[in-house]
Amino acid sequence: MNLSRGARLALRLALALGLVVIYVPLAIVLLNSFNADRTFAWPPTGFTTRWWSAAWGSSGVRDALWTSVKAGAGATAIALVLGTMAAFAVQRHRFFGRDTVSLLIVLPIALPGIVTGIALNNAFRTILEPFGVGLGLFTVIVGHATFCVVTVHNNVLARLRRTGRNAEEASADLGADPFTTFRLVTFPMMRSALLASGLLAFALSFDEIIVTTFTAGAGVRTLPIWIFENLFRPNQAPVVNVVAAALIVLSVVPIYLAQRLSGTTSTH
């Protein structure tokens, strides 16, 4: 594009400034996790690693982390199944109300989380409580799966659009029945899309707080709930900060995995 030298410079500068704005707050959290002053006055006065060891020893943090992992794994598994089925239905069939199905799948993330949260809370309490099933990990998983379906659906849909049906038709012509075709042709083509969307679904669930607040019973504490509960307690501030710093460091892992995955798909 014909841009003046000044315009190019201005755009590059905007990009650089934007990235600085994105990363400075995260850098401050990382720095503060080693800040000896427990009120985090800026600039830091001394270096310490005692907050990290305090957080490592905190049973509240460990329990919350484990709960989050279980909720994320459950929600991801459900979302993978439902999202893939919906993507196949929408991509491989023409039917009345197809657009409505797409809209229905987007709805849980398009509506404010608090609406989904109180709607599910109300439904769970009305329907499950007479059966003696209270709010707990199970209801958290159901709530999370509801808004995770869309990530799997969109990823698988995009993959199905891109790969087309030629390979599957060739497989059928060579005598494979639909199940064999699915196992040997369709599934391998979708595998990296499933992994990527599973990763995304897990991250969405791992980070969720609003729906969790309304679907978790009193005893269930995911990591975000734990952070939020302890955010306003001054004596917990250093441990909260270390947990935050650890989560920032951990957020590099899915990015690395996603890059590895996209690296493998480009060779297809």
Next chain:
Amino acid sequence: MSVPLPGTPVAPASPPGRMDRPPGPRRRLAAALHRHAGVRLSLLLAAPLAWLGVAYLGSLAALFVTAFWSTDSFTGDLVRTFTWANFHDVLTIEVYRTVALRSLGVAVAVTLIDAVIAFPMAFAMAKLASPRTQRWLVIAVLTPLWASYLVKAYAWRVMLSSDGLLGWGYGLWATIATLSYLWLPYMILPIYAGLERLPDSLLEAAGDLGARGWRAFRTVVWPLTFPAIVAGSVFTFSLSLGDYIAVKIVGGRSQLIGNVVYDNIGAANNLPFAAAVATIPVVIMLVYLAAVRRTGALESL
């Protein structure tokens, strides 16, 4: 169960003449599925529709119905008789109108701020950087998305606190700044994807035909990337509209719709009124989605 694998020779045990292999149960099922697209479709759709169409939509509908009920002020039990009282209160009591308008204003402000910051960034990423740099820039924008929402809100709480790096203190502006920061990547990525799909040749053609700089932007770039901006705005708008966590963390005493809903469920134990308040963001969002559907933005979400 003996399952004849395709291509495996099978001894002719079944009535001869029809096929050289016996139609085992699996093969019969496969053939039936192949013939009946409708059955295939129903099997695929049953579970997702039961979950999202029946359970989720049903929950939303039940919530909406609850909004027309009331609670017994003495026992706190639900009174299941139809009343407009909740909606009447929401629309007529000054404080709720103020909160609703404030929330709408915050959502609009966050969306505009993000669009203004994201567009030049996305443009520089898509059109000025080399392919190799582009890859790294996308990672750089994507990485903070995986960092927790709470962690980022917390980072701003620390920065905004009176002895923090910025030291602005907490309040409505702090909320807008924090929400803009939180949702910025959701705006950058769709716009970047939209600009990447925009062929450079179009921009060159515009330049050759005499449209440079601003004019090329207004007549070529803007109309073609508008759906991408709208797609990003669905996220920023919806996420801001329902938020009550960031407000609690950096908002000081200011309240948004989400806080009113939350307080009515928790402290006041008035689900019908909370449901009535919660319909405000839903109605706004549905109107917004209906309005943007025509731009084709929902396909690129």
